[in-house]
Amino acid sequence: MADNKVRFELVSPERVLASEDVDMVTLPGAEGEFGVLPQHAPLLALLRPGVISTYEGNTVKERIFVTGGFAEVNEEGCSVLAEQAQPVAELLAEEARRLLEEANAAYAKTSDEDEARLQAGVALAEARVEALTTTPAA
Numbered sequence: 001m002a003d004n005k006v007r008f009e010l011v012s013p014e015r016v017l018a019s020e021d022v023d024m025v026t027l028p029g030a031e032g033e034f035g036v037l038p039q040h041a042p043l044l045a046l047l048r049p050g051v052i053s054t055y056e057g058n059t060v061k062e063r064i065f066v067t068g069g070f071a072e073v074n075e076e077g078c079s080v081l082a083e084q085a086q087p088v089a090e091l092l093a094e095e096a097r098r099l100l101e102e103a104n105a106a107y108a109k110t111s112d113e114d115e116a117r118l119q120a121g122v123a124l125a126e127a128r129v130e131a132l133t134t135t136p137a138a
Helices: 093-108 112-133
Strands: 006-011 016-022 024-029 032-036 043-047 050-056 059-066 069-074 077-082 085-087
Touching: 006 024, 016 050, 016 059, 024 043, 024 077, 050 112, 059 112, 093 112
Parallel strands: 006 077
Antiparallel strands: 006 016, 024 032, 024 050, 043 069, 050 059, 059 085, 069 077
16 A cells, blocks of 8 residues: 555445545544544544545545444554445435434334434434435535
């Protein structure tokens, strides 16, 4: 790998979604979105539902929706183990909206013991809809 690139690997239980050298990758960290550039300091991060974007120069090359997972940044690059991952281009808007409606309806009927589980479902569905409606920064 060249010193001016980041080796990016993204693996979900279903498949390997990315294994490439990129200029930058942004990730939806549990504590906020963060970017990884070449020679980034080592870190481990929990990921929340959201979009991973890879960059070629200042242009977004690919956007991938993840439901959560872990990211490791080290001298080798950036590796992500995602619970589930799917290119944003493969997400269906109608399905995302339906899942959000179902999550909100279930949340509205919840008891206290189910609230956290259903709230996480709503957050996941909201992140999926947001992935379809946000425009990547240039």
